[in-house]
Amino acid sequence: MSRGRVPPVGPGADPVGDDAGCHILHIDMDAFYASVELRRRPELRGRPVIVGGTGSRGVVLSATYECRAYGVHSAMPMMRARRLCPAAVVIPPDFAAYQDASAGVMEVFRAVTPLVEPLSLDEAFLDVAGARRRLGRPAQIGELIRARVQDEQDITCSVGVASTKFVAKLASARCKPDGLLVVPADDVVAFLHPLPVAALWGVGERTEEQLLRLGLRTVGDLARVPVCTLQRALGPAAGGHLAALAWGRDDRVVVPHEPDRSIGAEETFPTDVDDPAVIHRELLRLAERTAVRLRATGQVGRTVSIKVRFADFTTLSRSRTLPSATDVGRTVYDTGRMLFDGLGLQRARLRLVGVRVEGLTPAAGVPRQLILGERDSGWREAEQAADRAAHRFGAGAVRPATLVDPLQSSE
DNA sequence: TCTGGGGTCCTTTTGCCC
DNA sequence: TCTGGGGCAAAAGGACCC
Numbered sequence: 001m002s003r004g005r006v007p008p009v010g011p012g013a014d015p016v017g018d019d020a021g022c023h024i025l026h027i028d029m030d031a032f033y034a035s036v037e038l039r040r041r042p043e044l045r046g047r048p049v050i051v052g053g054t055g056s057r058g059v060v061l062s063a064t065y066e067c068r069a070y071g072v073h074s075a076m077p078m079m080r081a082r083r084l085c086p087a088a089v090v091i092p093p094d095f096a097a098y099q100d101a102s103a104g105v106m107e108v109f110r111a112v113t114p115l116v117e118p119l120s121l122d123e124a125f126l127d128v129a130g131a132r133r134r135l136g137r138p139a140q141i142g143e144l145i146r147a148r149v150q151d152e153q154d155i156t157c158s159v160g161v162a163s164t165k166f167v168a169k170l171a172s173a174r175c176k177p178d179g180l181l182v183v184p185a186d187d188v189v190a191f192l193h194p195l196p197v198a199a200l201w202g203v204g205e206r207t208e209e210q211l212l213r214l215g216l217r218t219v220g221d222l223a224r225v226p227v228c229t230l231q232r233a234l235g236p237a238a239g240g241h242l243a244a245l246a247w248g249r250d251d252r253v254v255v256p257h258e259p260d261r262s263i264g265a266e267e268t269f270p271t272d273v274d275d276p277a278v279i280h281r282e283l284l285r286l287a288e289r290t291a292v293r294l295r296a297t298g299q300v301g302r303t304v305s306i307k308v309r310f311a312d313f314t315t316l317s318r319s320r321t322l323p324s325a326t327d328v329g330r331t332v333y334d335t336g337r338m339l340f341d342g343l344g345l346q347r348a349r350l351r352l353v354g355v356r357v358e359g360l361t362p363a364a365g366v367p368r369q370l371i372l373g374e375r376d377s378g379w380r381e382a383e384q385a386a387d388r389a390a391h392r393f394g395a396g397a398v399r400p401a402t403l404v405d406p407l408q409s410s411e
Numbered sequence: 412t413c414t415g416g417g418g419t420c421c422t423t424t425t426g427c428c429c
Numbered sequence: 430t431c432t433g434g435g436g437c438a439a440a441a442g443g444a445c446c447c
Binding site for chain 2: 052053055057058059061075076077079080083120202235236237238260261262263264265266267268313352354356
Binding site: 061074075119120121122123201202203204205206207238303305315316317318319320321 | 438439440441442443444445446447
């Protein structure tokens with residue numbers, strides 16, 4: 001589900017060039033969520049299908065190519081997508097199913113090489129240097145993977161083959177859907193320079209605007225500008241990074257497992273809310289949800305942050321670092337609520353609140369806090385008991401009393 | 412046209428310590 | 430005692446990605 005701003009390869013281009021030195025594969029499922037849905041509902045094949053939020057404030061998560069022909073793309077407000085393509089069938093997302101399908105394709109990848117770096121449910125980098133003797137040239141390995149994913153998961157994917165991660169990523173975007181493209185090491189600059197600046201990884205709407213203001217339209221334009229000019233405009237890190245990418249320089253390696261930096265939850269209200277009691281209850285729900293995930297993954301975190309988005313979409317955040325790391329929902333909530341109350345909002349209209357825990361470390365080996373953490377005692381044990389109940393009886397079996405819907409609990 | 416939810420990373424500001 | 434500044438960590442904001 002990349003942004004798809006790379007123009008497709010024109011007719012006559014040779015998709016399989018010289019793959020010597022091209023040991024990086026980028027594999028991207030085509031319209032992943034929608035493809036998983038079509039597997040279950042084959043009668044919808046050939047029709048425009050959108051997976052996305054069905055509420056009044058939903059956005060498009062995935063759209064079939066039939067639907068993209070109408071200009072629909074991911075992250076587009078659903079209202080607009082429906083206007084562009086009234087015939088589209090809209091399906092609410094089923095993340096459990098996508099996770100399942102994702103696990104299946106990742107397994108296919110790992111049968112090829114242990115060097116698999118997932119970027120999201122539907123996309124991954126592979127370093128196949130070590131698999132060549134066993135399975136053949138990188139392009140052959142790419143075709144093998146495409147065939148297996150099609151066979152086992154009944155989903156098509158596109159594969160970019162290159163000597164660096166980011167060129168492989170551009171290549172897969174360029175041969176979508178259901179394609180494979182090799183960018184030979186010697187052709188990288190010729191491949192990159194005609195592309196629009198927005199094709200580069202890290203250039204979004206804002207950066208594109210800035211670059212256009214400097215008169216830089218293509219990657220080639222960017223490459224010919226002095227690095228210090230870019231750095232002045234975009235900051236030292238981003239400027240230096242883009243200058244390197246414009247010449248195809250990217251020494252990032254494929255890393256199989258990166259530890260999490262943060263875990264959080266947020267929710268947009270169906271309509272804006274100004275009642276503090278409703279917001280407090282939402283903060284509690286989000287804190288509990290976050291803590292359940294911390295405990296499930298065996299992590300604790302030291303910094304709690306909240307996010308508040310107002311009706312006009314302006315957003316602010318507040319954070320606080322605790323004396324010791326926690327995975328206790330009550331502690332996350334208490335901290336988050338303190339931060340929220342500290343904002344002193346006089347019934348401002350909010351469209352979203354979020355809770356996040358950062359500064360994560362593995363829970364094993366972190367001593368339980370006995371002196372400063374008196375507030376944890378009891379809550380932690382209670383929440384672990386709730387985890388076990390949820391495991392046996394289903395999520396939501398045990399909840400804080402304020403989160404129990406009175407209509408539901410009176411049965 | 413009106414903008415989700417999960418994240419990462421970078422930059423700037425601020426407060427503290429020496 | 431006052432002031433300045435370097436260094437650091439935390440906080441806040443924002444861009445970006447899928």
